[in-house]
Amino acid sequence: MIRTSLFVVFVEMFLCIAAYPQTAINPKAPFTSRDVDLWKQMQARRPETQRQSPNIATGEPFKVLGNLYSVGVPIGNSFLLTSPQGHMLLNTGYAESAEQMGRNIEALGFKLSDIKILLPTHWHNDGGGGTAYFKEKTGAAVMAGASDIAFLQAGGEGNQRIPAVKVDRAVFNGDVITLGPLSVTAYTIPGHTPGSTSFSFKVREENQDYTVFQYCCGQNIPQNFSANPNYSDAGMRHTFEVFRKVLPVDVYVWGPSSGFFLAARLAKFKAGDKLAFVDRSTFPAFAAWLEVEYETKVRNLAQ
Numbered sequence: 088m089i090r091t092s093l094f095v096v097f098v099e100m101f102l103c104i105a106a107y108p109q110t111a112i113n114p115k116a117p118f119t120s121r122d123v124d125l126w127k128q129m130q131a132r133r134p135e136t137q138r139q140s141p142n143i144a145t146g147e148p149f150k151v152l153g154n155l156y157s158v159g160v161p162i163g164n165s166f167l168l169t170s171p172q173g174h175m176l177l178n179t180g181y182a183e184s185a186e187q188m189g190r191n192i193e194a195l196g197f198k199l200s201d202i203k204i205l206l207p208t209h210w211h212n213d214g215g216g217g218t219a220y221f222k223e224k225t226g227a228a229v230m231a232g233a234s235d236i237a238f239l240q241a242g243g244e245g246n247q248r249i250p251a252v253k254v255d256r257a258v259f260n261g262d263v264i265t266l267g268p269l270s271v272t273a274y275t276i277p278g279h280t281p282g283s284t285s286f287s288f289k290v291r292e293e294n295q296d297y298t299v300f301q302y303c304c305g306q307n308i309p310q311n312f313s314a315n316p317n318y319s320d321a322g323m324r325h326t327f328e329v330f331r332k333v334l335p336v337d338v339y340v341w342g343p344s345s346g347f348f349l350a351a352r353l354a355k356f357k358a359g360d361k362l363a364f365v366d367r368s369t370f371p372a373f374a375a376w377l378e379v380e381y382e383t384k385v386r387n388l389a390q
């Protein structure tokens with residue numbers, strides 16, 4: 088009789104919980120639920136944009152804004168930040184496409200020998216695979232997130248093998264990397280790899296400064312992130328602090344998966360819109376979505 092009563096109590100408790108679903112998780116200010124919805128809408132349009140933009144995979148080089156150029160293969164993976172005193176290559180891309188990226192840079196009228204700083208965003212092939220090639224071709228200094236240096240110098244690990252390369256300088260959170268008039272602030276955001284690094288900098292177009300944020304790379308949070316040593320709650324909280332710190336972001340790029348976003352705006356740029364890639368709504372949309380995604384997984388793990 089007692090067991091039956093206990094069973095009834097447990098069933099009633101379950102039904103009460105089911106009757107009152109968990110409240111929706113919203114991002115913290117200044118991000119909003121409308122930002123989350125916008126990101127979902129952008130992702131829903133992604134397959135169609137990719138079908139209409141065959142140039143994404145071939146990596147057509149083009150000017151983004153001011154002295155910033157997309158040179159990666161695919162589009163969105165790597166960028167050249169230029170100055171009369173030398174250039175920075177942000178995200179050195181795949182080892183297999185390094186030669187093509189070099190041709191992209193030259194097609195834009197720049198010399199490889201003028202690249203003075205290489206900034207791989209992380210040690211994986213899509214972020215740092217081309218570092219050894221460009222270091223050999225240019226003699227540029229390699230600067231990388233401190234926790235990724237061992238992987239870059241060892242040639243990766245496991246099924247992620249890359250050409251090994253010597254790193255000349257360790258980059259830490261908040262470091263400012265300068266070259267002539269260029270000034271790039273680095274933010275180490277562990278998750279995707281231990282030392283994955285994002286970059287914030289300004290470019291100038293028609294006497295107006297614009298903030299660019301190149302993010303790497305932890306948008307693919309594993310379902311059980313607690314089992315991945317690269318992820319931690321402190322690391323993710325730091326990520327969201329950085330997201331708020333870099334606001335407002337005028338131009339947002341986030342690696343090879345951003346190709347669809349850039350390709351969709353390239354036609355406008357070719358039609359004469361010099362500010363085609365400026366959009367202050369894109370980064371808050373992503374940041375809000377990622378925060379909700381993370382907080383949802385935290386709540387699920389806590390249950």
